[in-house]
Every structure is written in C-alpha cells, then in structure tokens.
Amino acid sequence: MTNPIDFYFDFSSPYGYFAAAKIDTLAARYARRVNWRPLLLGAVFKVNGQQPLPTIPLKGSYAKHDMLRSARWFGLPFKIPTKFPIGTIAPCRAFYWVQDQDDTLAKKFALALYHAYFAEDRDISNPEVTGNVAAKLGIDKAALTAALNDTAVKERTKNEVDAAIERGVFGSPYMVIDGEPFWGADRLDQLERWLDKGPW
Amino acid sequence: MTNPIDFYFDFSSPYGYFAAAKIDTLAARYARRVNWRPLLLGAVFKVNGQQPLPTIPLKGSYAKHDMLRSARWFGLPFKIPTKFPIGTIAPCRAFYWVQDQDDTLAKKFALALYHAYFAEDRDISNPEVTGNVAAKLGIDKAALTAALNDTAVKERTKNEVDAAIERGVFGSPYMVIDGEPFWGADRLDQLERWLDKGPW
Numbered sequence: 001m002t003n004p005i006d007f008y009f010d011f012s013s014p015y016g017y018f019a020a021a022k023i024d025t026l027a028a029r030y031a032r033r034v035n036w037r038p039l040l041l042g043a044v045f046k047v048n049g050q051q052p053l054p055t056i057p058l059k060g061s062y063a064k065h066d067m068l069r070s071a072r073w074f075g076l077p078f079k080i081p082t083k084f085p086i087g088t089i090a091p092c093r094a095f096y097w098v099q100d101q102d103d104t105l106a107k108k109f110a111l112a113l114y115h116a117y118f119a120e121d122r123d124i125s126n127p128e129v130t131g132n133v134a135a136k137l138g139i140d141k142a143a144l145t146a147a148l149n150d151t152a153v154k155e156r157t158k159n160e161v162d163a164a165i166e167r168g169v170f171g172s173p174y175m176v177i178d179g180e181p182f183w184g185a186d187r188l189d190q191l192e193r194w195l196d197k198g199p200w
Numbered sequence: 201m202t203n204p205i206d207f208y209f210d211f212s213s214p215y216g217y218f219a220a221a222k223i224d225t226l227a228a229r230y231a232r233r234v235n236w237r238p239l240l241l242g243a244v245f246k247v248n249g250q251q252p253l254p255t256i257p258l259k260g261s262y263a264k265h266d267m268l269r270s271a272r273w274f275g276l277p278f279k280i281p282t283k284f285p286i287g288t289i290a291p292c293r294a295f296y297w298v299q300d301q302d303d304t305l306a307k308k309f310a311l312a313l314y315h316a317y318f319a320e321d322r323d324i325s326n327p328e329v330t331g332n333v334a335a336k337l338g339i340d341k342a343a344l345t346a347a348l349n350d351t352a353v354k355e356r357t358k359n360e361v362d363a364a365i366e367r368g369v370f371g372s373p374y375m376v377i378d379g380e381p382f383w384g385a386d387r388l389d390q391l392e393r394w395l396d397k398g399p400w
Contacts, residue, residue, distance in 0.1 A: 050256075056250075057249070058368050058370040062381060066387075069390060070390070072400060073393070168261075183266070184386070187266075189273075190269060190273055193273070200272060
C-alpha cells in the first residue's frame with residue numbers, strides 16, 4: 001500500500017543531484033517514504049560496458065549544456081566541477097555508515113555532499129573533503145574517516161551496489177516504486193503521476 | 201526574432217513520433233514555424249559509434265518499458281513494432297520529395313507514416329508500405345515510388361543527413377531553436393520555456 005520509493009543515485013551524477021533535491025518533497029505529498037541508495041556508477045558501467053556520459057563524442061558536449069540548463073530548470077545552484085566525473089567510493093561508504101545510525105541525517109549529508117561537489121566545486125572523492133562536509137553537520141569526522149576503511153562498511157557498500165546491479169539499475173538517478181522503474185530526473189513527472197494515480 | 205524550430209527525427213524513433221505529434225501545436229502557441237527534417241539514425245550512429253537503444257543490455261529492456269509508458273504519458277496510440285528498429289531511407293526520401301512540393305502535406309505524411317509504424321505495426325521501411333500511406337493522403341504513389349530512386353531525391357536526402365551530422369545532431373528527436381539544442385521528447389517542456397521567455 002505504501003511501499004517506499006527506492007532512490008538510486010551516484011554522487012558524481014548531476015541528474016542524481018537534481019532528483020535528490022526534489023524526491024523527498026515529492027514523495028511526502030503522497031505520503032511515501034524514500035529509501036536512498038547511493039551506488040557506484042563506475043562499477044555498474046564496468047558490468048554493462050557503458051561509458052560515462054561526458055566522454056561520449058557529441059553526446060558529451062550536449063550533456064554539459066543540458067546539465068547547466070537543467071540545473072536552471074530545477075532552480076538549483078550548479079557548475080560543471082573541475083574534476084568530473086569522479087569516483088565516489090568515499091562519499092558512498094560514508095553515506096551508508098551514517099545511514100546505519102540516522103537515516104534523516106544521512107539524507108542531509110547526501111544533499112550537503114552534492115552541494116559541495118556541484119555548487120562549490122569541492123572534490124568529494126577525497127575522503128578529507130567528505131569528512132569536512134560531514135563535520136559541518138556535527139558528524140564525528142575521525143570516526144567517519146576510520147569507517148571508510150572498516151571491513152563491515154566496505155562490505156555493506158559493496159552489497160548495496162551489487163544488489164542494485166542485480167536489480168537492473170544502470171544509471172543515476174533511477175527510482176523504483178511498486179516495482180515500476182523510472183530512469184532520469186526527467187521522469188519525476190511520470191513518477192509523480194504514478195504516486196498520484198497508481199499504475200497508469 | 202521568429203526563427204523557425206529545426207526539428208530532426210528518425211521515422212524509426214518512438215520519441216521522435218511523440219515529439220512530432222506535439223511540436224507544431226506547441227510552436228504555434230508562440231507563433232513559431234517548425235522545419236521538419238527527418239534523418240537516418242543509422243548513418244548518424246555509424247559516424248558517432250553509437251548503438252540503437254533497443255540493442256543495449258539493460259537500457260534496451262528499460263527503454264521498451266519507457267516507450268510504452270511515455271506513449272501513455274503523451275496520450276498516443278503505440279505498440280512496439282514487430283520489426284524494430286528499421287532502416288528509414290524510403291520514408292525519409294519520400295518525405296523530402298513531398299516536402300519540395302508541399303510542406304504542410306509533408307508533415308501530414310510524416311505523421312501518417314509514424315502512425316502506420318507505431319500504431320498499426322506496418323513496416324514503413326518497405327517502399328510499398330510507404331507508398332500506400334502516401335496514396336491515402338492523395339499523393340501519387342507511382343510518382344513517389346519512382347522518386348525513391350531519383351538521383352536528385354537521393355542527393356537531397358543525403359545532404360540533409362550530412363548537414364544534420366555536421367551540426368552535431370546525434371539522436372531523435374533533436375530540436376534547435378535560436379541556436380539552442382534540445383534532445384529528447386522529454387525536453388519539450390524546457391523548449392517551451394525557451395519559446396515563452398527566450399534565453400533563460
């Protein structure tokens with residue numbers, strides 16, 4: 001009846017950032033919860049033989065243009081980061097470590113990481129930067145930094161990414177609601193109709 | 201001041217079909233004309249090293265699902281054609297031959313071709329089928345069939361496709377308005393804002 005929305009995203013994905021900024025407010029209007037599940041697109045692409053969007057000829061240069069315009073469309077601060085895309089294993093592990101303690105705080109942390117990367121051009125692939133973003137929210141930076149190399153946290157992250165691949169997730173953002181998949185920030189309108197009317 | 205919208209599409213593209221059904225009405229609300237320019241995605245993909253969407257693992261099976269749902273979203277009759285995708289050289293040449301005589305009729309013809317392929321599962325890659333669709337609109341089928349092998353028509357079509365590739369068009373639908381590119385039926389909303397407000 002009220003299944004949560006599974007929300008998959010990569011911290012290096014602009015469209016993931018756009019969706020992250022909107023998804024909880026959207027879901028709340030229809031009394032749904034959102035289960036945030038960061039993943040590592042690098043691992044997904046390795047399995048599927050895909051390439052990062054910015055590296056594809058023509059599509060890549062259009063994509064940068066589209067990212068900037070879509071940020072304006074969604075009303076979000078955005079610039080193309082100096083280093084883009086990045087590996088997101090540090091923020092991803094950090095997220096799951098925080099989530100296991102406090103899901104609400106983990107979402108705030110994810111939004112702060114996205115803001116640091118896409119609005120402030122800070123390289124969140126660097127564990128030091130991820131730690132600083134966490135500290136700003138009152139999270140224990142030393143404990144978080146240690147957790148990044150903790151076997152259980154590594155395992156937890158790996159399992160999440162494997163489960164996403166297993167489920168057929170191939171991009172970011174990717175939302176699943178009542179078994180129905182929606183890929184892309186530009187499918188939030190179709191997802192909203194689903195929340196409003198059920199299957200259509 | 202009132203540049204036309206350049207509207208690029210392939211007759212084998214479901215999202216091109218969705219956009220074709222909407223673009224003229226949308227443009228007319230802002231007193232803009234639309235210049236319809238069918239292309240051959242096969243030729244574009246050969247240059248860019250892209251693959252047809254349905255053939256890509258995971259993305260392909262999601263894509264079919266998304267096409268069906270997006271057709272419902274746009275309120276258009278649609279089924280995945282038995283033969284999909286197809287080469288669209290016959291409908292593409294036929295279109296340009298008709299357009300050189302009557303642009304309004306050419307648009308009607310394009311919409312009828314899309315309907316035949318995506319609503320009635322008729323294989324419009326077959327010149328015979330393309331001819332029958334034309335005949336229904338009062339176009340001379342024998343003259344059209346002859347035109348498909350006419351050197352000038354072939355040349356005209358090739359030039360259009362080459363010019364599109366030259367311009368950086370890599371998908372369908374692809375719209376350019378005042379130099380601003382929009383890729384995908386899911387960018388019609390952003391395109392409308394451009395028509396409404398100018399650069400934003």
